Amino acid sequence: MIKLTSVILLICTSISLFAENGSKLWLRYESTTAVNVVCDRTSPTLAIARSELEKAWDGEAGATVVLTVVKDSAIIGDGFRISKNSIQANTEPGILYGVFELLRCQQTDQVTQEKISNPAYNYRILNHWDNPDGSIERGYAGGSIFWRRGQDSLVVTENDKLRWKEYARANASIGINGAVLNNVNASPSMLTKDYLEKAKAIAEVLRPYGIKIYLSIKFSSPSMLGGLSSSDPLDPEVIQWWQTKVNEIYSIIPDFGGFLVKANSEGQPGPQNYGRTHADGANMLADALKPFGGIVMWRAFVYAPDSDDRAGQAYNEFMPLDGQFRENVIIQVKNGPVDFQPREPFSPLFGAMKKTSVMPELQITMEYLGQEVHLVFLASMWEEFLNSETYQEGSGSTVARCTDGSIFPQKYTAIAGVSNIGLDTNWCGHHFAQANWYAFGRLAWNNKLTSDQLGEEWIKQTFYMPASNNSASSESSTEWTENFLIPIKEMMLQSREAAVNYMMPLGLHHIFAGYDHYGPGPWYAPKGLRADWTPPYYHQADTNGIGFDRTLKGSNAVSQYHEPLRSQFNDVNTCPEIYLLWFHHLPWDYKMKSGRTLWDELCYHYEAGFQKVHEFRKIWDAAKPFLDSDRFAEVQKKLNEQYLNAQLWKDGCLLYFQQFSRRAIPKDIEPPVHNLEGIVSGDHPEI
Ligand code: GCW
Numbered sequence: 116m117i118k119l120t121s122v123i124l125l126i127c128t129s130i131s132l133f134a135e136n137g138s139k140l141w142l143r144y145e146s147t148t149a150v151n152v153v154c155d156r157t158s159p160t161l162a163i164a165r166s167e168l169e170k171a172w173d174g175e176a177g178a179t180v181v182l183t184v185v186k187d188s189a190i191i192g193d194g195f196r197i198s199k200n201s202i203q204a205n206t207e208p209g210i211l212y213g214v215f216e217l218l219r220c221q222q223t224d225q226v227t228q229e230k231i232s233n234p235a236y237n238y239r240i241l242n243h244w245d246n247p248d249g250s251i252e253r254g255y256a257g258g259s260i261f262w263r264r265g266q267d268s269l270v271v272t273e274n275d276k277l278r279w280k281e282y283a284r285a286n287a288s289i290g291i292n293g294a295v296l297n298n299v300n301a302s303p304s305m306l307t308k309d310y311l312e313k314a315k316a317i318a319e320v321l322r323p324y325g326i327k328i329y330l331s332i333k334f335s336s337p338s339m340l341g342g343l344s345s346s347d348p349l350d351p352e353v354i355q356w357w358q359t360k361v362n363e364i365y366s367i368i369p370d371f372g373g374f375l376v377k378a379n380s381e382g383q384p385g386p387q388n389y390g391r392t393h394a395d396g397a398n399m400l401a402d403a404l405k406p407f408g409g410i411v412m413w414r415a416f417v418y419a420p421d422s423d424d425r426a427g428q429a430y431n432e433f434m435p436l437d438g439q440f441r442e443n444v445i446i447q448v449k450n451g452p453v454d455f456q457p458r459e460p461f462s463p464l465f466g467a468m469k470k471t472s473v474m475p476e477l478q479i480t481m482e483y484l485g486q487e488v489h490l491v492f493l494a495s496m497w498e499e500f501l502n503s504e505t506y507q508e509g510s511g512s513t514v515a516r517c518t519d520g521s522i523f524p525q526k527y528t529a530i531a532g533v534s535n536i537g538l539d540t541n542w543c544g545h546h547f548a549q550a551n552w553y554a555f556g557r558l559a560w561n562n563k564l565t566s567d568q569l570g571e572e573w574i575k576q577t578f579y580m581p582a583s584n585n586s587a588s589s590e591s592s593t594e595w596t597e598n599f600l601i602p603i604k605e606m607m608l609q610s611r612e613a614a615v616n617y618m619m620p621l622g623l624h625h626i627f628a629g630y631d632h633y634g635p636g637p638w639y640a641p642k643g644l645r646a647d648w649t650p651p652y653y654h655q656a657d658t659n660g661i662g663f664d665r666t667l668k669g670s671n672a673v674s675q676y677h678e679p680l681r682s683q684f685n686d687v688n689t690c691p692e693i694y695l696l697w698f699h700h701l702p703w704d705y706k707m708k709s710g711r712t713l714w715d716e717l718c719y720h721y722e723a724g725f726q727k728v729h730e731f732r733k734i735w736d737a738a739k740p741f742l743d744s745d746r747f748a749e750v751q752k753k754l755n756e757q758y759l760n761a762q763l764w765k766d767g768c769l770l771y772f773q774q775f776s777r778r779a780i781p782k783d784i785e786p787p788v789h790n791l792e793g794i795v796s797g798d799h800p801e802i
Pocket of ligand 1: 416482
């Protein structure tokens, strides 16, 4: 008998251990505890709110929860007032967000405090770089969930709808309320009737979850699609073409959100092709969208091939236009001045454009952070960015406060994240990459959340296994906290710094191999390629030293920062060492705060990053008893790959830079196992 029970127990445990493939994200919870939901209205959104509560209720059995749509001036936008048994909001999506907050508290063992929670940003948007053929630019988790290659690209199946629904549910659970459905390198076909019909089908599934859809547009669509001889934004025919197109879009999708535009950037056409400014282009589109309440998100990611410093260009092009944009234009600015690097100082446009709505663009997909292979929790990077002090309006003018309406009375506040979502079973390619989608949404709602809190919330919801580890006893839950939650959270919180260390420490940036941006490539400089697409442009290493001189005596990009930052960054003695080689070109024997030479310090950083990944592997192995077998094995495999890649980064960069420094690698550092020629010639499949 005893044996039989054990067998049954074993089978049950195994089933639950094997059933995890990551597809449920952080919404794994299922409950049989009854709850009585009271709501005096019905609607598709409220029905979802009700069913989520019923599916996941983990509070007092048989409790009543009252959902009420109210008119309360203390609640802003889609915010909500919450207590243990009631959720009030001015809007239906607000009720839904309140429901998810209540469930999150239950699932993470937090007491539901009575409070009002208002969103930090009104527009909390995912940017999908999905192409109409189903591929995704910088996508590492399979094909597009929206588009498909070939003939049936425009077909909508029941499976598609189911997937979009799961996607919408996950987004709503973290407060995301917008999705740009296609790549910023936009195909004009996206504005054809057929694609608009498909977009409509997507919008219909997303709508009850409070999510609006947006499209990226190609600026030259009037010529490419409409057959006009020009796409000049001041040409009356062009203006008319856009107005007609916008009318058509709204007749198909009445709550369409608006356009995202990449113009005069990396070869994309824009108003400058016709001698016009970004403001001319953005305003023309904004005027067409305005009657319908639509917005234009106009990207500031611009740089010309002939400039002496790419980092200064967005500021140079956009600052003179401050005050010239229509109210419904938001300038979308990447967090750093160059391009989603493992570490950059914040873009100096934040806080500087005072008469224009400015929104941060973060990259959730890890183009420059190890893609689907490396475990890197990006919340630490975003926290550092949002809390960066700009000093634009005195101290306390953090990037967060400069963009969320706390300081400037901008009508539209917004934040975007470049999505890491694809058709993979676990949505994001790496189980831990889900944490970045999660953290982006939560930060878009509340930009004061810490990476520590976000990591903890996510782990609890994603990995806790009440059934399989008999968590009914408080003993096992303490064990889980001490031996799983704490070390795994620590690993996540250290992961971004580790990646910076083994890839490009001390302010180094953009030293990736070739176009794929995965492995090391500080040597990469094919003949004929524009200089600012090659790493030597960024690291400037020679026998005298290393680093990009952006001081007053160099490119002067430092002057784009407000005092006291300008002086702080400009002076090598006060420049934070994390940004040292971003702002300064320094000799190899420059003395660091640690007392070491710059060369030695660089070596120790690479070594520290590499050794950290080794530690992560040990932490993960030790966590095995608390994990289902599939996710354990999948992450273990990726960590091993990350370790190999970190070794390549360390070896490749140290051996390459050593040619210039002509110094020995300190003895207490594990010597490189590869040789430089081998890495450069690419005989390492891991690169
Ligand atoms: O980081 C670079 C990417 C491009 C991308 C571009 C952008 C969509 O390498 O793939 O294009 O940024 O943000 O526009």
